[in-house]
Amino acid sequence: MHPLLTLAIAAATIAALITLGYAGLCWVSPFTTCQRCAGTGRTTTRVLRRPRACRRCDRGMPLRLGRRVFNFFHRLRAEATR
Template sequence: MDPLLTLAITVATPAALVTLGYAGLCWIKPFTTCKRCAGTGRTTTRVLRRPRACRRCDRGMRLRTGRRVFNVFHRLRAEATR
């Protein structure tokens, strides 16, 4: 077997597994906890430390980046086949 082919396979296999694993995670569990508010849905202001609603999320959950990309491609395909 060619050593270059072996190297390509050993590099491509873990990358493919990670990508497919993340795609599966985005399909099964599309939402994740917000990192800014730690899933509480509330943050504090910088000056007075008053609690307020988190601007990044709604109720402490955010859509994963991979799921956002999937939704864009899904909408694009649906509009193109209309």
């Protein structure tokens, strides 16, 4: 077997495992903690350090990117088959 072919197969296998692992994570745990507010749903203003609602997540637990992509394609397929 050619060494470059072996390397390509190994790289494709690793990429497939990472992709399937992330897809499984999005299925089991579709929400993640917000990086800006650390999951509290509250941030502070820059000037007076007053607490306010986080504009990025609204509740502290936004959907993962992979789950948003899955939901988009799921809705697209559901609308196409009606």
